[in-house]
Amino acid sequence: MPVLYDFLIAIVAFLAFELVSSNCGVSTTWESKTIFESNQDILVCSHIKNKYSHSSCEKELQPPAVSMTTSLALVPFDESRVLPHEKTVREFKLAGHLFTIKQDWNTLGVAAVVWDSAVVLAEFLVKNEALVKGKNVLELGAGTGLTGMVAATLGANVTVTEREEAISHLRATIDLNSADKSWEISAAKLDWTHPEDHSNFPTPDVIIGADVIYIEETFQDLLRTILSLAKSNRTQILLSCKIRYDRDLHFLSLLQNHFQINEVFYDTHRDIKIFSVVRSS
Ligand SMILES: C[S@@+](CC[C@H](N)C(=O)[O-])C[C@H]1O[C@@H](n2cnc3c(N)ncnc32)[C@H](O)[C@@H]1O
Secondary structure (H helix, E strand, C coil): CHHHHHHHHHHHHHHHHHHHHHHCCCCCCEEEEEEEECCEEEEEEEECCCCCCHHHCCCCCCCCCCCCCCCEEEEECCHHHCCHHHCCEEEEEECCEEEEEECCHHHHHHHHCCCHHHHHHHHHHHHCHHHCCCCEEEEECCCCCHHHHHHHHCCCEEEEEECHHHHHHHHHHHHHHCCCCCCCEEEEECCCCCHHHHCCCCCCCEEEEECCCCCHHHHHHHHHHHHHHCCCCCCEEEEEECCCCHHHHHHHHHHHCCEEEEEEEEECCCCEEEEEEEECC
């Protein structure tokens, strides 16, 4: 019974704090777990204070006041335990620039977080800047646009593209990182399932795509998009992928019907490959 009583107190405190924090526009994340200590069950709540959306809240949020005479314990939040996609802000130092990316996994999902493939492709471009310098580069499924922004800082004229739903987050990320910008980049809607979008873009010198091979239902549309943008072997395509499932290999085999594919880099640590893809006919 005492354990049940403590648990109920914890739930009430949790709900009260959630109410306060939501009024302040600050998102909080809690975790609760039962640990066994000194023959007592203790409910542990970790508190994440969201530094970045804090501006809308005047007062510092405090963890809920819970009497420690109960067996409820509050522990400081351990940032290192948060998965990369759950972080609200991440920073990347690439090509001599610090990129700040606000992530929003809960609202926009895959389009609003930085995937390792984006980082690996960006690092690859930094080491091989001649691939993009002075070129017209189009990024497909750009997500937060990290790779495209890096290409832009290397001297490419970049258009990052996304689905309608993800465009405003993409633009906001570009604005956040280009206050004193000396590089060219624009964001535009290009939905692979909308063939009418394809004709809005001149043939690029280079197409880049990080982690765009991931949903089988999109493969035919993605292939059609690439075919329509890369009309000749003058367009080079660079795709970075984590091959998670056999079906991902299936997309490469579809590409192979029209393109020559060469693996040009493999990041063994992150298990990500970069393929150079050029039209064969
Ligand atoms: C796994 S995320 C990769 C995002 C980013 N390139 C990165 O690596 O961080 C896949 C991206 O493909 C985009 N995508 C999915 N279906 C799409 C479609 N039909 N048209 C355009 N983009 C699409 C998603 O919005 C998402 O941003």
